Amino acid sequence: xxxxxxxxxxxxxxxxxxxxxxxxxxxxxxxxxxxxxxxxxxxxxxxxxxxxxxxxxxxxxxxxxxxxxxxxxxxxxxxxxxxxxxxxxxxxxxxxxxxxxxxxxxxxxxxxxxxxxxxxxxxxxxxxxxxxxxxxxxxxxxxxxxxxxxxxxxxxxxxxxxxxxxxxxxxxxxxxxxxxxxxxxxxxxxxxxxxxxxxxxxxxxxxxxxxxxxxxxxxxxxxxxxxxxxxxxxxxxxxxxxxxxxxxxxxxxxxxxxxxxxxxxxxxxxxxxxxxxxxxxxxxxxxxxxxxxxxxxxxxxxxxxxxxxxxxxxxxxxxxxxxxxxxxxxxxxxxxxxxxxxxxxxxxxxxxxxxxxxxxxx
Numbered sequence: 001x002x003x004x005x006x007x008x009x010x011x012x013x014x015x016x017x018x019x020x021x022x023x024x025x026x027x028x029x030x031x032x033x034x035x036x037x038x039x040x041x042x043x044x045x046x047x048x049x050x051x052x053x054x055x056x057x058x059x060x061x062x063x064x065x066x067x068x069x070x071x072x073x074x075x076x077x078x079x080x081x082x083x084x085x086x087x088x089x090x091x092x093x094x095x096x097x098x099x100x101x102x103x104x105x106x107x108x109x110x111x112x113x114x115x116x117x118x119x120x121x122x123x124x125x126x127x128x129x130x131x132x133x134x135x136x137x138x139x140x141x142x143x144x145x146x147x148x149x150x151x152x153x154x155x156x157x158x159x160x161x162x163x164x165x166x167x168x169x170x171x172x173x174x175x176x177x178x179x180x181x182x183x184x185x186x187x188x189x190x191x192x193x194x195x196x197x198x199x200x201x202x203x204x205x206x207x208x209x210x211x212x213x214x215x216x217x218x219x220x221x222x223x224x225x226x227x228x229x230x231x232x233x234x235x236x237x238x239x240x241x242x243x244x245x246x247x248x249x250x251x252x253x254x255x256x257x258x259x260x261x262x263x264x265x266x267x268x269x270x271x272x273x274x275x276x277x278x279x280x281x282x283x284x285x286x287x288x289x290x291x292x293x294x295x296x297x298x299x300x301x302x303x304x305x306x307x308x309x310x311x312x313x314x315x316x317x318x319x320x321x322x323x324x325x326x327x328x329x330x331x332x333x334x335x336x337x338x339x340x341x342x343x344x345x346x347x348x349x350x351x352x353x354x355x356x357x358x359x360x361x362x
Contacts (some may be wrong), residue, residue: 322343
């Protein structure tokens with residue numbers, strides 16, 4: 001099976017194979033030389049890409065290991081200096097942070113052990129995020145991608161795989177005019193996905209012109225998952241990365257991502273936000289309370305941003321990302337009061353606030 005298009009390779013014709021004896025990677029000649037994933041570089045016979053690795057430099061962004069501890073037979077860095085923070089970070093294996101809503105500054109997901117934290121400010125990094133490699137390849141991009149931080153740019157950025165705005169770490173291409181970037185969640189996706197919404201395995205493919213997602217019906221992006229069993233099922237990365245469970249403040253139970261829709265017509269309304277629901281669209285559902293909820297209401301307009309961070313924006317002052325604001329001024333765009341995620345100006349004389357959904361047109 002071709003590892004680019006996942007169709008059968010007829011080996012009686014030309015194809016490309018990995019030269020390593022224990023690797024079974026193979027691709028059609030046309031797929032392997034697609035301009036989207038090959039930059040035209042010709043490798044000389046006997047070339048070994050491992051010779052390009054600089055041994056003296058660290059492979060990740062940990063610039064200094066200040067202190068180590070022994071756990072069994074392993075030595076673990078208990079205090080480090082990281083390229084994307086000014087202070088030393090200490091490792092925590094158990095316990096909670098002072099703020100239960102703390103998020104990792106790398107992947108922006110809720111913090112969980114083990115993690116590194118700064119004793120001087122609210123900066124957290126999961127141990128896995130702190131140890132991410134400086135560079136990574138992507139199967140459908142022709143250049144090597146470098147680890148970067150959105151805060152080094154404008155405070156936020158947009159992933160080319162899922163289309164979401166995000167903060168924190170990502171992998172970005174710096175070759176020439178190439179602007180390809182992909183967030184941490186998407187670059188770590190497997191080539192093969194078994195999703196509960198479909199009976200067959202799905203394969204990560206590129207070159208999706210003229211096709212749409214079978215879930216949200218939007219045109220597929222640069223990469224997407226596709227079923228190869230001739231059932232014409234496609235899943236874009238945005239839908240593939242939706243969390244299977246979510247929590248909402250007005251329901252004490254976890255909500256489950258629901259793919260089926262055998263409800264009665266009178267039930268085509270979201271119970272918790274009281275808006276009309278389109279049939280056959282995914283939604284979150286509480287079995288115990290028989291409550292349904294729109295996707296964005298459950299996970300927020302921007303699930304991959306860190307609350308409390310400031311971003312540069314259209315406003316004259318930096319805006320702070322906030323949530324669950326009560327007794328707040330109305331949004332400057334839609335004029336409604338915010339009860340979720342918003343951008344707020346902290347200047348006492350300013351009184352400026354705009355919903356995240358209005359800010360990015362979500």
